[in-house]
Amino acid sequence: MYQILVADAIKPEGLGPLLESPKVHLIEKTVVEAKHQLHEIDAILVRSATTVTEELISSMPNLKIIARAGVGIDNIDVPAATKRGIVVVNAPDGNTISTAEHTFAMMAALMRHIPQARASLKNGEWKRSSFIGTELYGKNLGIVGMGRIGSEIAKRAKVFGMDVLVYDPFLTSDRAKKMGVTSLELAKLLTLADIITVHTPLTPETRNLINKKNLLTCKKGVYLLNCARGGIINEEDLYELIIKGHIAGAAIDVFAEEPPLGHQLLELDSVIATPHLGASTKEAQLNVATQVAQEVLSFLNGNPVTSSINLPAISKEVFAKVQPFYELIKQMGSIVSQSMPEGIHEITVNYAGEVLDFDTSILTKSLLSGFFKSRLDVPVNEVNAFLIAKERGLTIGEKTSHDTFGYSNFITVTAKGDNRQLGISGTYVDHYGSRIVRLNDFTIDFHPEGNLLYVQHMDRPGVIGRVGKILGDHGENIATMQVGRKQAGGEAIMLLSFDNPLSDDILRKLKQLDDITFLYRITLHGS
Ligand SMILES: NC(=O)C1=CN([C@@H]2O[C@H](COP(=O)(O)OP(=O)(O)OC[C@H]3O[C@@H](n4cnc5c(N)ncnc54)[C@H](O)[C@@H]3O)[C@@H](O)[C@H]2O)C=CC1
């Protein structure tokens, strides 16, 4: 039973996929309330209220997936999660419309002083001339960050007759043209805009992106909006320039620290604010909860996730096609690891044939997860495979070729250690399954599963019999056996399979036999 901590207020109606799963137990508590259960948590679902720090991650040794029911992942230590092999997913488009609409509502309210006028009315006043507003029509709206939300705002602004100027280093001129917006450098946008709204994520690059220095280049009387993340516009600088009259007003939904208790900006009449409400609609909350619930369930069921921050996106359909190769190469990684228990400094994979239809980096990561599984006690998966390899000084190479040796697909892994090199080739055959077809230059054919014994020996009479005798004397029943050699009298191999793993004692006795070059036990769990 998977233990899933729902640490923030996530709409229960959206959690249906998880609630209906017999494999899942939902714990709806804050991190503090659940402090005695953290060690058993497999998945955590959060919004922006919970900060998922490295410390919190390390207090959850079973954690496999962190789901953000929303967009911004600045409250999650993604590098720490990645290092631990924990998948991070979000709900990238579930609250786009709500946040764009909220920004637009804030802009209209800001320009027409709606909150201030309402407060005045409530005080029994009727001060029509104090609340003279400004039209949106014909104004230059500067959008910084032209992603999902920025783009939706641009569409709405155009309908209101605004001229839309945008700055986004990742926006192509083609897309800007299609959207009917003017793409500019930030410095230029700031000098031309009447209203500026930011819609970037909060990153080291965007923190304080809008600051005193560049705000002073803006038109006097400019309006600012931040419905993205506190800190993108420097709050102290904004305050100072509003006080000095350079900025006419600001609409703020998000703060550098939330809640912003006693914040100086909230004391200013020309600042309107909401308590991080961008995504707070019935629709958005249902969307994001449903999206992350589906992602978490899919992941826990061994299926791919589609909106991961630290994994390449792969659809269910593509995953179904790639899965046989994914399992095959994971077993090949495990064979390499168990066959070369000494240090390995380089692994190269050569992909040939129909396997090249897929993103082979996913397969190489699967190889590494199989390789590291028996070597490390930290989980290694597609999330952290390359990172762990780098940390351990393991060089990973990927090659492709057309030579499939008559198979429709062919994968060869070569591992180099200090004194030895190992080569293994495998293929996936429809209706027949994974096959290892070459090992250390010997032609062979076996399904990579179960308890195996690989023996490399000199091709001399009696070797096979002596091995068989020791096994028989210990009551070990050989389930299958294959032999191979390159030339008479040269080196040869035996590959035997058993119902149970062989004991260390048997291995020791086998190693003492004459003519055995080396042997190793390989245990492979289900493929
Ligand atoms: N107030 C609220 O409740 C909500 C706030 N948000 C915030 O809004 C942000 C944007 O959301 P989406 O549009 O969905 O994300 P998105 O990823 O679709 O768009 C972000 C855009 O910012 C651009 N960008 C990145 N670095 C930049 C830089 N240095 N300068 C200019 N542009 C840059 C990217 O190229 C991208 O186009 C989120 O990261 C989140 O922090 C999102 C949802 C709700």
Ligand SMILES: O=C(O)C(=O)COP(=O)(O)O
């Ligand atoms: O999705 C986002 O990035 C948001 O800022 C929404 O935050 P929330 O889930 O409402 O705490």
